[in-house]
Ligand SMILES: C[C@H](O)[C@@H](O)CC(=O)C(=O)O
């Protein structure tokens with residue numbers, strides 16, 4: 001039945017996470033987790049919510065980018081969009097004049113993600129299913145029709161993707177039940193942001209262990225001696241048998257990454273994440289060749305711009321862990337393309353969750369990946385960060401160190417009205433107070 005989109009509204013939401021150094025790393029020392037938050041409403045009154053993630057200032061630019069695209073969305077019939085979502089997605093990334101700003105990268109692509117994710121929220125609500133279940137239940141042909149295969153068909157054709165999904169129908173129900181029973185393994189980054197003291201790292205690590213976490217990630221890259229000391233503290237507190245990953249957030253040159261990581265080998269690290277520029281495929285490959293024999297894999301993807309860049313990393317062997325992000329690329333449709341590419345190249349998908357709402361989003365993608373695409377939990381885990389979940393109507397749920405599948409219809413990203421009123425920049429109650437106390441300045 002026809003149901004046209006009658007409005008698209010967007011809010012600039014920011015959270016003062018930098019005050020406690022939550023989310024800090026070697027490149028981003030004072031991040032304020034932020035999101036353009038958008039609402040789509042249809043003529044029948046159905047609402048879809050979406051967001052994309054930024055670190056504070058600059059959020060206003062992404063909000064404007066979303067408004068620039070809204071003429072392509074408002075007035076469209078949702079049933080037509082969902083019947084041929086791949087073509088609609090391409091229309092958003094191919095707007096005659098705006099495409100020049102990308103193509104398919106940066107601010108405009110983040111804007112596409114916000115819109116597209118709100119549409120998926122709408123679709124899942126229309127079907128009265130959580131998003132992961134909608135994805136799992138789509139027929140392979142329907143799912144593949146949501147993906148734009150332009151520039152990846154040399155590695156993965158539509159026909160191959162359909163066959164992959166068709167083959168994985170075997171055992172799907174069992175895997176779905178397994179997710180409901182025990183969930184999808186998570187790791188936590190929240191114990192060891194770069195700006196945290198050693199006492200805080202120790203305390204948070206003990207708390208996380210008590211909640212059932214056995215996998216941890218630590219920020220590195222500012223000072224080698226500090227990294228060694230912090231890794232020692234974390235290793236001793238978390239225990240020798242558990243998994244430890246580190247994340248440099250693009251800080252190093254290629255030879256520097258190799259030399260620095262060799263110094264950290266005694267801490268038995270599973271991966272080094274973003275050792276250098278996220279665009280440097282050959283650099284990552286060189287680092288992988290040096291570190292893989294030492295048991296360290298390369299993880300990257302949270303700032304990988306699109307499916308075409310992922311194709312380079314996956315095909316070349318430059319990436320051993322594929323870190324999809326639901327807002328960096330053009331939303332769910334493009335994430336689906338990367339999940340299928342990763343399966344083709346046998347690289348495990350370990351999504352990126354360090355940001356507001358990202359944990360709520362990515363859990364759906366990993367549930368889908370396990371149940372319908374990979375069928376394996378080997379070397380797979382979803383990042384968890386313990387911040388800002390209280391703002392969501394349906395926050396993600398962790399049990400014994402695992403994400404439990406969301407049950408509420410939609411994409412889990414709808415926020416509470418009180419949070420919108422408190423954190424809208426710069427008029428929200430919290431911001432008014434921080435600005436009048438002189439803690440924040442109005443720079444934009
Ligand atoms: C600025 C963000 O907190 C970033 O450090 C997150 C990240 O790299 C991760 O979660 O991984």
Ligand SMILES: [Mg+2]
Nearest residue numbers: 247273274302
């Ligand atoms: Mg990271």
